[in-house]
Structures are given as structure tokens and as C-alpha cells.
Amino acid sequence: MKKLTITLSVVAAFGLSAVASDALIEKAKQAGLKPIPENKTELYKLIDNPKNPVTDEKIELGKKLYFDPRLSKSGLISCNTCHNLATGGVDGVDVATGHKWRGNPHHLNSPTVYNAVFMEKQFWDGRSPDLEDQAQGPIQATPEMAATKEHVEKVVNSMPAYVKAFKQAYNDPKFKPSFKDVADVIAVFERTLVTPSRFDEFLNGCDKALTKKEKEGLKIFIDKGCASCHNGVGLGGSMQPFPAVGKYKYANVGDFKGDKNGMVKTPTLRNILETRPYFHNGAVWDIEEAIKIMGETQLGVKISDKEADKIKAFFGALTGKKPYVRYPELPASTDKTPKPDLN
Amino acid sequence: MKKLTITLSVVAAFGLSAVASDALIEKAKQAGLKPIPENKTELYKLIDNPKNPVTDEKIELGKKLYFDPRLSKSGLISCNTCHNLATGGVDGVDVATGHKWRGNPHHLNSPTVYNAVFMEKQFWDGRSPDLEDQAQGPIQATPEMAATKEHVEKVVNSMPAYVKAFKQAYNDPKFKPSFKDVADVIAVFERTLVTPSRFDEFLNGCDKALTKKEKEGLKIFIDKGCASCHNGVGLGGSMQPFPAVGKYKYANVGDFKGDKNGMVKTPTLRNILETRPYFHNGAVWDIEEAIKIMGETQLGVKISDKEADKIKAFFGALTGKKPYVRYPELPASTDKTPKPDLN
Numbered sequence: 001m002k003k004l005t006i007t008l009s010v011v012a013a014f015g016l017s018a019v020a021s022d023a024l025i026e027k028a029k030q031a032g033l034k035p036i037p038e039n040k041t042e043l044y045k046l047i048d049n050p051k052n053p054v055t056d057e058k059i060e061l062g063k064k065l066y067f068d069p070r071l072s073k074s075g076l077i078s079c080n081t082c083h084n085l086a087t088g089g090v091d092g093v094d095v096a097t098g099h100k101w102r103g104n105p106h107h108l109n110s111p112t113v114y115n116a117v118f119m120e121k122q123f124w125d126g127r128s129p130d131l132e133d134q135a136q137g138p139i140q141a142t143p144e145m146a147a148t149k150e151h152v153e154k155v156v157n158s159m160p161a162y163v164k165a166f167k168q169a170y171n172d173p174k175f176k177p178s179f180k181d182v183a184d185v186i187a188v189f190e191r192t193l194v195t196p197s198r199f200d201e202f203l204n205g206c207d208k209a210l211t212k213k214e215k216e217g218l219k220i221f222i223d224k225g226c227a228s229c230h231n232g233v234g235l236g237g238s239m240q241p242f243p244a245v246g247k248y249k250y251a252n253v254g255d256f257k258g259d260k261n262g263m264v265k266t267p268t269l270r271n272i273l274e275t276r277p278y279f280h281n282g283a284v285w286d287i288e289e290a291i292k293i294m295g296e297t298q299l300g301v302k303i304s305d306k307e308a309d310k311i312k313a314f315f316g317a318l319t320g321k322k323p324y325v326r327y328p329e330l331p332a333s334t335d336k337t338p339k340p341d342l343n
Numbered sequence: 344m345k346k347l348t349i350t351l352s353v354v355a356a357f358g359l360s361a362v363a364s365d366a367l368i369e370k371a372k373q374a375g376l377k378p379i380p381e382n383k384t385e386l387y388k389l390i391d392n393p394k395n396p397v398t399d400e401k402i403e404l405g406k407k408l409y410f411d412p413r414l415s416k417s418g419l420i421s422c423n424t425c426h427n428l429a430t431g432g433v434d435g436v437d438v439a440t441g442h443k444w445r446g447n448p449h450h451l452n453s454p455t456v457y458n459a460v461f462m463e464k465q466f467w468d469g470r471s472p473d474l475e476d477q478a479q480g481p482i483q484a485t486p487e488m489a490a491t492k493e494h495v496e497k498v499v500n501s502m503p504a505y506v507k508a509f510k511q512a513y514n515d516p517k518f519k520p521s522f523k524d525v526a527d528v529i530a531v532f533e534r535t536l537v538t539p540s541r542f543d544e545f546l547n548g549c550d551k552a553l554t555k556k557e558k559e560g561l562k563i564f565i566d567k568g569c570a571s572c573h574n575g576v577g578l579g580g581s582m583q584p585f586p587a588v589g590k591y592k593y594a595n596v597g598d599f600k601g602d603k604n605g606m607v608k609t610p611t612l613r614n615i616l617e618t619r620p621y622f623h624n625g626a627v628w629d630i631e632e633a634i635k636i637m638g639e640t641q642l643g644v645k646i647s648d649k650e651a652d653k654i655k656a657f658f659g660a661l662t663g664k665k666p667y668v669r670y671p672e673l674p675a676s677t678d679k680t681p682k683p684d685l686n
Contacts, residue, residue, distance in 0.1 A: 067429055075435050081419070086410055086673045092418050093683045101444040103685070274675040285682065325670040330429045332617040332662075339628065340436045342446070 021207040024215055028203060031222045032231030035203040036115075036196045036320075046233065047117045047191045052132055052184045054191055057169035062189030064162075064328045065182055070155050072145035074099055075340025079186060082138070083113035085325055088274030089193065094282030095254075098138075099146035100343075107254025109282035114322070115270045117191045118234030124280045125259040126239045131187035136179070149179035154338050156182055161331035195270060195320025202317070210317050217314030220307050225299045235269040235318065245300040249293055250283035270318050287312050364550040367558055371546060374565045375574030378543040379663075389576065390460045390534045395475055395527045397534055400512035405532030407508075407671045408525055413498050415488035417442055418683025422529060425453040425481070428668055431617030432457035432536065437625030438597075441481075442489035443686070450597025452625035457665070458613045460534045461577030467623045468602040469582045474530035479522070492522035497681050499525055504674035538613060538663025545660070553660050560657030563650050568642045578612040578661065588643040592636055593626035613661050630655050 037043040048054050065071065069078040077098050082091045089112035095103040096110040108124055116122065122134035138144040139152060156162045156177050166177040169185065199218075201209035210218065221227060229240045242248070242264035258264040264280060277283065278290040288308040295303035303311070380386040391397050408414065412421040420441055425434045432455035438446040439453040451467055459465065465477035481487040482495060499505045499520050509520040512528065542561075544552035553561070564570060572583045585591070585607035601607040607623060620626065621633040631651040638646035646654070 069427065069430070070435065074440070076424070076440060084412065086671050087412070088675065092413065092676060093685060095685075097417070097419060097685060101685070276676060286678070319675075322672050327668040327670040328429050329665050332431065333435060333619060335629070342436060342438075342440060342444070 021202075021210075021215065024219060025203060025205065027222055028218060028227075031227035033203065033222075033227055033235065034231075034233045035200040036194055036233055038196070038200075038204060043194070047194065049130060049132065049187070049191065052188060054188050055169065057165070058185045058188040059192055061162075061165045061169050062185035062187070063325065064165075064330055065156075065186050066189050067328050068155075068330055070330075070333065070337065070340070071139055071147060071152050071182070072099065073147045073151065073340070074342050076342075077145050079113075079135070079138070082110040082144070085113070085193070085322070088112055088271050089114035089116075090275045092276065094277050096144065098144035099142065102143035104143055106256040107281045108256055109277065109280060111265075111267055112271060112275050113190055114193050114195050114320070115234055115268050117194065118232065119237035119265065119268065121237070121239060121265055124256065124265050126263065126265045127259065131190050132180075132184050135183035135186045135190070139183070151338055152179050152182055153177070154336070158334050158336035158338070159331040160334075193323060195322055197270065197320035198317040199314075200320075211313070213310055213313040214317045215314075217310035217312065218317075220303075221311050221314055224295060224301055224303060224307070224311075226294070226311070229266045229298065230269050236266040237268060238266055239263040240266050240298070243297040246297040248297050250279065250281060253283045254281040256280055269315060270320055272315050273312075273319055287315065364545075364553075364558065367562060368546060368548065370565055371561060371570075374570035376546065376565075376570055376578065377574075377576045378546040379537055379539045379576055381539075381543075381547060386537070390537065392473060392475065392530070392534065395531060397531050398512065400508070401528045401531040402535055404505075404508045404512050405528035405530070406668065407505075407673055408499075408529050409532050410671050411498075411673055413673075413676065413680065413683070414482055414490060414495050414525070415442065416490045416494065416683070417685050419685075420488050422456075422478070422481070425487070426456035428456070428536070428665070431455055431614045432459075433618045435619065437620050439487065441487035442485065445486035447486055449599040450624045451599055452620065452623060454608075454610055455614060455618050456533055457536050457538050457663070458577055458611050460537065461575065462580035462608065462611065464580070464582060464608055467599065467608050469606065469608045470602070474533050475523075475527050478526035478529045478533070482526070494681055495522050495525055496520070497679070501677050501679035501681070502674040503677075536666060538665055540613065540663035541660040542657075543663075554656070556653055556656040557660045558657075560653035560655070561660075563646075564654050564657055567638060567644055567646060567650070567654075569637070569654070572609045572641065573612050579609040580611060581609050582606040583609050583641070586640040589640040591640050593622065593624060596626045597624040599623055612658060613663055615658050616655075616662055630658065 037046060044054065066079045069076050069081070071078065082096050082098065083089050084091055091110050094109060095107045097103050111124070117131060122128035122131060123137065128134040128137065139147050140149070163177065166181060167173055167175045198209040229238065230236045239259065241262060242258055273287060276287070277285045278287065284290045284293065288305070291308040291311050292303045295301045380389060387397065409422045412419050412424070414421065425439050425441065426432050427434055434440070434453050437452060438450045440446050454467070459474060465471035465474060466480065471477040471480065482490050483492070506520065509524060510516055510518045541552040572581065573579045582602065584605060585601055616630060619630070620628045621630065627633045627636065631648070634651040634654050635646045638644045
């Protein structure tokens with residue numbers, strides 16, 4: 001008898017779920033949530049920058065430079081130090097920490113590089129229009145990689161293998177890589193760092209991709225209004241007023257005020273369970289607390305513990321499959337390579 | 344006529360070379376130089392530690408921990424920070440620099456992790472008998488990863504994926520990883536980081552593996568006496584008096600005096616052109632200068648510029664093929680994972 005009951009409820013659950021899911025998928029799409037395209041041509045169009053087209057040669061070269069600590073003044077810090085591909089594309093500390101162990105002066109947290117290509121703007125204050133522009137920032141910032149453009153150009157041009165790779169990538173035997181070119185190929189690599197998840201499968205019509213609890217969380221997420229900012233392919237990426245309606249509980253951590261209009265970039269929710277701590281100032285470690293604060297501060301709604309728990313479950317479905325990355329073997333330094341400077 | 348002469352000299356050169364090579368291979372073997380075994384069973388025997396056997400499960404788990412910055416107090420420094428597999432297994436700075444940007448108090452340079460398994464002892468003063476013991480050091484050292492044993496144990500046990508991997512690696516469903524276990528699996532991964540080179544092919548009888556200049560360099564290397572310390576599979580790894588006969592030109596850099604008998608571990612010469620700067624204190628950036636200093640300090644012989652240039656050419660043949668390493672995807676931190684502490 002018990003067995004039969006279980007069988008019946010399973011059937012019932014599946015039947016209900018399938019119907020409910022069609023409606024939920026429609027609801028999610030209406031709310032502006034979009035999947036990472038499964039079709040490679042479509043995906044390529046979405047991640048490409050016509051001014052700096054994505055090619056295999058640039059991806060491979062950009063990957064090497066992304067992992068090369070010699071671009072920094074000290075020779076110890078690479079892009080991957082703060083945007084670590086092994087740990088959700090972040091460093092896992094509240095405040096980005098770089099050259100001479102200096103923290104970001106505004107106590108800003110490193111955003112994830114995964115799916116950064118889907119953001120409308122880059123940096124918390126949105127001051128960069130794209131990854132090509134963004135990549136130039138941290139390399140030069142004093143508390144991050146602390147390098148000059150000249151340092152980067154000297155480093156790259158001192159190693160024949162790098163120069164050869166640039167010549168091949170740009171199909172120009174006379175190519176002499178500039179600082180901008182270095183940032184450009186790093187950006188190309190970053191454009192490929194997208195992480196399709198179970199949520200994308202669900203949006204593409206696979207009902208079983210989400211559990212019942214995850215679907216409930218998604219529904220609450222939409223009903224509460226979270227998708228009014230966390231939308232699009234990136235589930236985030238647009239500039240929004242912050243705080244919008246309430247008082248931000250951790251306003252005393254750091255002195256960041258957003259852009260000149262007080263607008264702050266909405267972070268992506270993809271892989272959010274891997275990218276603690278949360279908010280621009282890394283003030284919160286618990287995702288449920290972060291969800292509830294967002295409800296109060298941005299939407300003026302109360303999110304209960306139970307609701308936050310379900311939204312968290314939905315977030316689990318946003319943990320994506322990471323691209324396969326072979327750890328690179330970098331060209332050896334030469335006599336012309338600038339010496340690292342730890343000071 | 345000119346063409347004929349060239350052809351004849353080429354034939355003559357090849358003929359001479361083959362004969363000379365047989366003698367040179369014999370000479371190298373007599374001098375104690377040994378190849379990395381081509382045979383996998385032989386290689387396994389050489390790199391294995393019967394007390395901590397090398398298995399695929401431990402290699403994969405050890406790799407993850409090798410790259411995991413959360414083992415450090417700050418959450419920012421991993422084994423790979425100072426022993427970077429992308430840059431010859433070293434950090435490329437003169438003095439190892441870690442937690443809070445502190446340099447090694449004795450101004451010691453990070454030795455390469457590649458082929459470290461072939462060293463008789465570990466650390467510059469040889470205080471560790473093997474990699475298992477060595478791996479415990481930098482994790483706990485204040486100016487390196489600055490962690491406590493308890494921190495490391497809490498970190499690893501806070502992530503179910505790590506605990507599961509240990510249980511599988513040790514085939515024990517009740518396994519609870521200790522600090523020693525973490526060091527043990529890291530050491531297993533390190534044991535696999537061997538880099539066969541053209542020099543090994545040459546020692547195994549392939550005449551063409553070395554150029555004429557490289558062979559001349561090898562001959563000078565042996566004749567000058569360099570192989571009296573730089574021998575074995577690792578071309579180094581034994582404890583030797585330093586300085587042995589001369590005065591070390593850079594004795595004023597750092598305060599390291601070797602072990603209690605003034606003995607210092609001979610560094611490996613494998614991949615030496617990728618592991619600048621040189622010596623225990625990283626005082627010298629130019630390999631030819633390093634070669635000449637070694638002649639004076641350790642052997643009491645003068646090595647000319649021309650001879651140093653040829654020895655350098657031979658060193659080029661010691662640059663080895665690096666193992667294929669997929670950059671790992673690490674388990675996500677949990678609420679139980681200790682928070683990073685940047686102070």
C-alpha cells in the first residue's frame with residue numbers, strides 16, 4: 001500500500017510539474033531571464049566583439065597572459081590572482097588585495113570573471129564599456145598589479161614566443177604588441193568564460209533540469225521582483241540605484257558610492273554560491289542574509305527565511321559548467337624582461 | 344666544388360659526431376649523470392614513496408590542494424603561488440614572498456617544484472627528508488602561507504567534495520583528513536612533476552637529441568667538474584659545502600648559512616634557464632655569470648666566457664617537457680570554511 005502511494009504521488013508530481021514548468025518557463029522569459037545559447041553560432045555572436053573578434057589564436061594567447069604574473073610590477077600577481085578560475089572566478093576575500101598586500105582603497109570586492117561578458121558595463125561603478133577596456137584597469141592600479149603600460153609592453157616584447165603568437169593572432173609579421181593589444185587578447189579569453197547551467201537547460205525546455213524546490217525558488221525570485229534587476233543572460237549586469245528604497249545595512253564598510261548618479265552595477269547571479277562574500281564591499285558571507293537584505297534595500301519587500309531558502313536552492317541551479325582550461329606553460333623570461341619589483 | 348666540400352664536411356661531421364657521442368654518453372654516465380627513465384614502471388619506482396604510494400586518486404586530489412589558496416591564512420596564497428607550474432615551477436623573484444607581502448627572513452629563493460622528487464633532501468638546508476615532510480613547511484611558515492594545522496584541517500573538512508575524495512583515495516569511508524594527509528597528497532602530485540628533456544634522449548642513445556654546441560657544453564661541464572655535485576637524475580639534490588673553495592661573491596645578500604655543517608642543497612639544473620634568478624639568495628640573474636661564480640666558488644677553476652656560453656647551451660637541452668595539467672575546479676567554500684584572514 002505504501003509503495004503504491006509513493007508511486008502515485010511521483011506520477012502526480014511529474015504530471016503537475018510538467019504543466020507548471022511550461023508556465024514557469026514562460027513566466028521566467030516574461031521576467032527577462034534568458035539562457036546562454038546552446039547553439040554555438042548564436043553564442044559566438046553574443047560573446048564576440050566585432051572590434052576585437054574572438055579567434056582561437058587570441059583565446060590561447062589571452063589565456064597565457066591572463067595567467068602571467070610577470071605583467072605585474074612584482075611579478076607575483078596575475079589576472080587569475082583575484083579572478084581565480086579555480087574558485088568561481090573570484091578570490092574569495094572581502095576586499096581585493098594586490099601589490100604590497102594593499103587592499104582596494106574603497107574596500108571593493110573582486111567580481112567574478114565568469115560570464116562577465118554578459119554584463120552591460122564593467123566595474124562596480126560601470127566605468128568600463130567592455131572587457132577590453134576593463135582589462136587595462138587592474139593591471140595598472142596601484143593596489144592591484146601596479147604595472148605601467150611600458151612595463152607590460154617591455155615584458156611581452158622581451159619574450160620571442162609572445163611576439164610570435166601576437167604576429168600569428170593578428171596575421172601581421174611586423175606586429176609589435178602594445179599594452180592595448182595585451183588587454184585585448186586577455187579580454188578575448190575572458191569572453192569565452194561562460195558557464196551554462198541547469199537553469200539554462202530548464203529555460204530551453206528541459207523540465208527535469210530543476211528540482212521542485214528550485215522551481216519554487218525561481219517563482220519566488222520572480223514574484224518578489226528580483227528579476228527586475230537580475231535579468232538577461234547574465235542575471236545581472238545593468239546599472240541600478242543602490243540602495244533603491246531601503247537603507248543598506250553595511251553602508252559603513254568602505255566608502256564606495258557608485259557612479260556619479262549613485263548607480264551600481266548589478267552583479268551576475270550565475271555561480272553565486274561559489275562567489276562569497278557578497279555585495280560590492282564583500283560585507284556579507286551568507287547568501288540567505290544577502291537575499292533578504294536585497295529584498296529590503298532594493299525592492300522594499302520582506303523575504304522570509306523559508307523564501308530565502310528556496311531562492312538559495314534556485315541559485316544552486318545557476319552553478320555552471322566551467323570551461324576546460326589547460327594550465328599554460330609560459331615563455332621563459334629573457335635578459336630583456338624587466339626584473340620584478342616587490343616595492 | 345663548393346657544394347661538394349660542404350657535403351663532405353657534413354658527412355664528416357655526422358660520422359665524427361656519432362662516434363664522439365658514444366664516448367660522450369659514456370663519459371656523462373661515468374660522471375654520474377642519469378636520465379629520467381623512459382620506462383613507466385621504472386619511473387614509477389623512482390618517484391614513488393612506499394610509505395605514501397602514488398595513485399591516480401591522490402594525484403588528482405593533491406593537484407587540487409596544490410592550487411587551493413584557501414589552505415593559506417589569507418585565502419590568497421597556494422603552493423602554486425611560489426612554485427608556479429606555468430613559469431618553470433618557481434616565482435621568478437629573488438626572495439620568496441608570501442603572507443602580508445613578507446619576504447623570506449633569510450632572503451631565500453623558491454626552488455623549483457619540477458623534478459624536486461629527485462632531490463635527496465628538501466629545502467636549501469636539507470632539513471626535510473622528502474616532499475611529504477617538505478609540503479608541511481611553507482603552509483605553516485609565517486612569511487609564506489601562514490596557516491595553522493587546525494586551519495588547514497578545518498578548510499579541507501568543511502568541503503564535502505574534499506572529504507569524499509580523501510575517502511576514495513584512501514579507500515576508507517570513515518577517513519577524516521588531517522594536516523599530514525593534506526601534505527601527503529600534495530606531495531604525491533609533486534612526485535609526478537618530472538620533465539624529460541632532450542638530454543635524457545641523448546643519454547638514452549639518441550645522438551641527434553643534442554646539437555654540436557650543446558655536446559661541447561656537456562663535455563666542458565664534465566671536464567670542469569660541475570658534475571661532481573650536479574649529478575644523478577636530478578643533476579643536483581645532494582648536500583654540499585658552500586662555498587667549497589672560493590669566496591661567494593654575494594655572501595652579503597641574506598643571512599643563510601646552510602645546515603649546521605654549512606652544507607647547502609645543490610639545486611637541480613633541469614629547466615635552469617626557466618628558473619631565474621639563481622642561487623639560494625636569488626642574487627644572480629645571468630646564467631653565464633652564475634656558471635663562472637660556481638667554477639670559482641665550488642671548484643676553484645676559471646670558466647671562460649666562451650666555455651660558459653657553451654655550458655649555457657647544454658643547459659638549454661635540460662629544459663623539459665612539462666606534464667599536462669588541467670587547471671582544477673575547486674569545491675565551493677561552505678559556511679563551515681574558515682574565513683580568510685588578511686592580517
